[in-house]
Amino acid sequence: MNGTRRPVGLVSVVIPARNAETTLPAQLEALCAQTYPDPWEVIVVENGSSDGTRALLRRWEGRMPRLRVTVTDAPGVNHARNLGCRRAGGEFVLLCDADDVAAPGWVTGLVDALRTDPAVGGALERRLLNGTVALAARPPKKSAALLDTFGFLPYPAGANCGFHKELWHQLGGFDESYQGGGDDTEFFWRAQLAGYRLAFAPHAVMHYRHRGDTRTIARQSYGYGRSHPRLYRDFAAHGMPPARPGDAARAWWALLLHSPDLLGPTDRRAALLAQLALRTGRVVGSARHRRCYL
Incomplete structure (x- = not known):
């Protein structure tokens, strides 16, 4: 084939x-x-x-x-x-x-x-x-x-x-x-x-068209993040590597450092909310699918 x-x-x-x-x-x-x-x-x-x-x-x-x-x-x-x-x-x-x-x-x-x-x-x-x-x-x-x-x-x-x-x-x-x-x-x-x-x-x-406003951007990013632990659950046995704890820690620390962007220009707020939603989705997905992938 x-x-x-x-x-x-x-x-x-x-x-x-x-x-x-x-x-x-x-x-x-x-x-x-x-x-x-x-x-x-x-x-x-x-x-x-x-x-x-x-x-x-x-x-x-x-x-x-x-x-x-x-x-x-x-x-x-x-x-x-x-x-x-x-x-x-x-x-x-x-x-x-x-x-x-x-x-x-x-x-x-x-x-x-x-x-x-x-x-x-x-x-x-x-x-x-x-x-x-x-x-x-x-x-x-x-x-x-x-x-x-x-x-x-x-x-x-x-x-x-x-x-x-x-x-x-x-x-x-x-x-x-x-x-x-x-x-x-x-x-x-x-x-x-x-x-x-x-x-x-x-x-x-x-x-390719992305979501254009902060609300739909955050909703889509959350859905992506929530799916990642499920992918890990379904494919870890086939070789999908785990998420590295250090990467998650650095991501959450960066979100904390950039939290003032929530009150800043729309583009910065959207970038912060996209990452916050993705990481939150991973937490929720990890709990739902009982596989830690943060």
Whole structure:
């Protein structure tokens, strides 16, 4: 399955969409501008929106012939991903989010990588769609590699990745009990532990949108932090290293030293709250999953 360049039939792009009325049009416009020349489809899974996302999708079905819409009231990004994968007619499945914007060569970049590897991740460009507050809370990382937050196995963001549908079948899909963080990491770690190679596709660029206000930044960071002890619980036996106590101590000390930023400019406040929420989430997650990962 690895290393042999293979022909491609239909390609499926799956987009989970919840309360995406304001951002989804830009992503759909970007997909309409893709340079990929062969057959492909777009499957948007709308799950539980309270805004006008469903009405928006009905209008787009008439504008975008290859668009297919699935509606469900069940929450969770992994539920939406699994539902989209089940409906996907393609042998290659690409995932992106409803609030980002794909560069014109995004589909081509992922498909080219999937011709030789069963799972791939693309590059995240973090500046185009984000202001100073968002970038202060989540400073841009290098985009020329897969993510490697935990010193274990690399992984792509669910906002820019692809895989053979057969791989998804073999793994039993995404774990729908992961919510708020770790949902994409867990899937691609299982894939690698099962013997599937994961590649990086540098030409598959996704313009990535961060949360833009302090409240949603803190909520997202808390969810990420809460998921980390669960990942450790599930993958420590496979080699995921423990969190180093010294790192946690230094992080909490830095938060204390920078506590005056809570009364400072919005960008500094957002950066402090993001780290505070992440560390608090790790404490709560450690208690919940009975694995210390601070």
